[in-house]
Amino acid sequence: MTLLRFFMLLSLVVWVGGIIFFAFVVAPAVFTVLPTPHLAGLVVTRSLKVLHWIGLVSGLVYVLASFAYARLTAASAQPLAVRNLLVYIMLALTAVLQFSIIPRMDALRLSVGQIDAVAPDNPVRVHFNALHAWSTRLEGAVLLLGLALIYLTARVAVQPRVATTLTMPASSTAMHGGR
Numbered sequence: 701m702t703l704l705r706f707f708m709l710l711s712l713v714v715w716v717g718g719i720i721f722f723a724f725v726v727a728p729a730v731f732t733v734l735p736t737p738h739l740a741g742l743v744v745t746r747s748l749k750v751l752h753w754i755g756l757v758s759g760l761v762y763v764l765a766s767f768a769y770a771r772l773t774a775a776s777a778q779p780l781a782v783r784n785l786l787v788y789i790m791l792a793l794t795a796v797l798q799f800s801i802i803p804r805m806d807a808l809r810l811s812v813g814q815i816d817a818v819a820p821d822n823p824v825r826v827h828f829n830a831l832h833a834w835s836t837r838l839e840g841a842v843l844l845l846g847l848a849l850i851y852l853t854a855r856v857a858v859q860p861r862v863a864t865t866l867t868m869p870a871s872s873t874a875m876h877g878g879r
Contacts, residue, residue, distance in 0.1 A: 701772055707765040708853050715758035715790075716846035718751050719839065738814040745802065748835075752798035755842070759791040762849075783856070786849045793838045793845075801838070805831045 726747055730740040763784060770778040778784065808828045809815045818825040 701769060704765045704769040704772070705853070705856075708762055708769065709850070711758040711761040711765070712846060712850045712853060715755045716843060716850060718754055719843045719846065722747060722751055723839070723843070736814075737816040741809070741815065745806065748802060749798065752794050752802075755794045756791065756798070759787050759794070762787050763791075783849060783852050786845050786852070790842050790845050790849070793842050797835060797838050797842075801831055801835050805835070 727744050730743045731737065734740040734743065766781070766784055766787070767777040767779065770776060770781065805828060808824050808831070812818050812822075812824050815825060815828050820826075820829075
């Protein structure tokens with residue numbers, strides 16, 4: 701069971717940690733270091749595609765480990781447990797980003813060359829900016845859900861220990877007059 705909890709937490713740490721590292725280190729760095737926003741955008745897009753695949757695999761690992769853990773502890777896979785519902789939502793949002801939003805942004809970028817060179821009121825640029833805003837919102841939602849899921853998973857992982865620590869053995873209860 702410890703190994704299953706380890707895989708549940710590891711998958712979340714890899715996924716959510718990757719999002720945090722990307723958002724607070726990679727994206728700001730490439731837009732600061734690279735000579736043009738176009739090149740930075742290409743690096744960010746490539747990085748996001750890899751990050752999303754990491755997330756999809758991590759989510760699958762989490763679900764499988766969660767099912768196995770629940771089966772061992774509760775005799776049921778519990779596919780509708782809150783922790784599993786959260787990871788399903790995270791997977792769905794990540795899939796939307798990977799297979800819908802980013803490809804549409806790529807197509808718009810290819811249609812005009814350098815998107816930052818297009819006038820802000822150009823319909824292609826307006827559409828690209830709207831997709832970028834949705835991408836940011838969905839990525840933020842995955843991050844927040846992931847943080848909540850880490851908390852729930854960690855809480856579940858320590859509850860069995862807390863219960864055994866707080867429970868007095870029957871012989872000890874009898875010795876203390878039932879207190």
